[in-house]
Amino acid sequence: MAVIKTLLDTIDSTMAEIGSGAYDTVAASVLPVVQVSSILVIILTGINLLIQAIPMSLQNGVSLVVRLGAVVAFISSFSNFNSVYGVLTQAPSEIGAIVLNEITAGEITDLYGGLDDLYGRSLDVGDAIAQNGSWVAGAISGVVMFLISALMAVVSVIMIGSAKLMIGVLIILGPVAIACTLFKQSAPIFEAYVKLALGFAFVPLLAAAMAGFTIVASFEIVPDNLENVSSIGDLTNFIVIMLLGTGLMAMIPSTASSLAQTGIGLAAAAAATFSAASRGARLATGTAKTAGRFAGGAISAGTGKSTAANAPISTKAGAATVNTVAFLASRLKK
Numbered sequence: 254m255a256v257i258k259t260l261l262d263t264i265d266s267t268m269a270e271i272g273s274g275a276y277d278t279v280a281a282s283v284l285p286v287v288q289v290s291s292i293l294v295i296i297l298t299g300i301n302l303l304i305q306a307i308p309m310s311l312q313n314g315v316s317l318v319v320r321l322g323a324v325v326a327f328i329s330s331f332s333n334f335n336s337v338y339g340v341l342t343q344a345p346s347e348i349g350a351i352v353l354n355e356i357t358a359g360e361i362t363d364l365y366g367g368l369d370d371l372y373g374r375s376l377d378v379g380d381a382i383a384q385n386g387s388w389v390a391g392a393i394s395g396v397v398m399f400l401i402s403a404l405m406a407v408v409s410v411i412m413i414g415s416a417k418l419m420i421g422v423l424i425i426l427g428p429v430a431i432a433c434t435l436f437k438q439s440a441p442i443f444e445a446y447v448k449l450a451l452g453f454a455f456v457p458l459l460a461a462a463m464a465g466f467t468i469v470a471s472f473e474i475v476p477d478n479l480e481n482v483s484s485i486g487d488l489t490n491f492i493v494i495m496l497l498g499t500g501l502m503a504m505i506p507s508t509a510s511s512l513a514q515t516g517i518g519l520a521a522a523a524a525a526t527f528s529a530a531s532r533g534a535r536l537a538t539g540t541a542k543t544a545g546r547f548a549g550g551a552i553s554a555g556t557g558k559s560t561a562a563n564a565p566i567s568t569k570a571g572a573a574t575v576n577t578v579a580f581l582a583s584r585l586k587k
Contacts (some may be wrong), residue, residue, distance in 0.1 A: 257372055257406055258365035264414050268421030276331045280428040284328055290435050291321050324435060328428045338427065341447075342420050342454040349461030356465030360472075364461050367468050368409050374475055375402035375495055401492060405499045409460070412505050416456035423450050455509040463505065467498030 298317060327334045354362050361367035379402060383395030423430075423446065430446035433439035474491045 255366075255369045257368045257409055258363075260410050261365050261414055261417070264417050268417060268424075272335075272421055272424045273331045275425040276334065276427055279425055280328045280331070283428040283432050287324060287328055287432050287435070290432070291325065294321065294435060320434060324431055327431050334427055334431075335424075338424065338450070341450060345454045345456075345458035349458035352458070353461040353465045356462065357469055361465065361468055364413075364457065364464060368406075368464055371464070371468050371471055371498075372402055372406050374471055375405065375491075378475065378491060398492075401495050401499075405495055405502070408499050408502045409464070412456060412502050413460050416453040416509075419453045420450065423453070452509045452512070455512050456505055459505045459508055460502065463498065463501040467494060467501065470494045470498075 294317070327337075349364065350362065353364055353367065357367070361370070375398065379395045379398035382398055426446070430443045433442040433446075471491060471494055474494055
């Protein structure tokens with residue numbers, strides 16, 4: 254069940270297909286503005302040289318000419334732009350693959366495949382708990398395990414998929430950002446663009462490190478034979494590792510933002526997902542406890558034991574149900 258790999262591979266292929274075409278389309282609309290702006294800059298610079306309103310050195314003049322040439326070259330050709338942008342965004346992913354390979358001692362070389370393997374292991378654990386546990390506690394425990402698995406998968410896809418999507422979107426906005434370097438007033442937009450691209454590029458690198466740790470730890474903890482696993486208590490360590498790995502993945506946006514010195518806006522999405530899944534897990538756990546107390550009260554009443562006055566309402570409900578059934582059965586006999 255390669256859910257994570259399928260989703261992320263789809264995002265990668267989609268971004269690869271629309272990158273060049275979309276960039277050329279935007280560049281075609283921006284190029285006339287760049288050409289007019291370049292002529293304006295040259296005219297203003299020439300006037301300044303004549304009247305010397307602002308002293309201008311030879312170094313400044315050469316820098317201006319080089320900047321104008323670079324802007325036109327990058328906007329006119331996607332290959333020129335991608336020769337720089339591609340290295341900027343792909344290098345962290347390649348380094349992340351090396352980190353993942355080192356952490357897992359060569360067992361995992363593909364981040365997407367490694368995450369899918371971890372996801373599959375957690376689903377196997379949920380199946381084992383549901384099949385081997387009791388009809389109530391086993392089923393509820395299996396649901397909780399499935400929620401934890403889904404939480405890990407969703408957070409991973411949000412972190413990596415959103416970063417890859419934004420890297421693709423930034424390719425489309427590349428001509429606009431490059432054009433902003435023509436004037437001093439708009440140059441900060443280009444600087445923010447570069448920092449944003451770096452921030453999203455760091456996400457796959459950090460995801461590889463976080464996932465590598467989680468995958469290696471899960472290999473050590475999950476037993477090869479799951480036939481004797483009947484409750485969450487039997488695999489508490491594995492659940493701790495899964496939740497820890499999910500928390501580490503949720504930390505990636507803030508860490509990437511710190512490295513790039515800019516906000517990439519994924520932390521809120523991760524926090525919302527984590528909060529929603531946590532509420533679901535708490536609800537499932539509460540339901541399991543209530544069902545267990547109900548069953549305990551029913552068993553006690555069935556064996557003739559009395560229910561304590563301070564017993565939980567669910568326990569009293571179980572006992573009352575059995576007593577009511579017994580009373581109705583006795584009336585039917587008469």
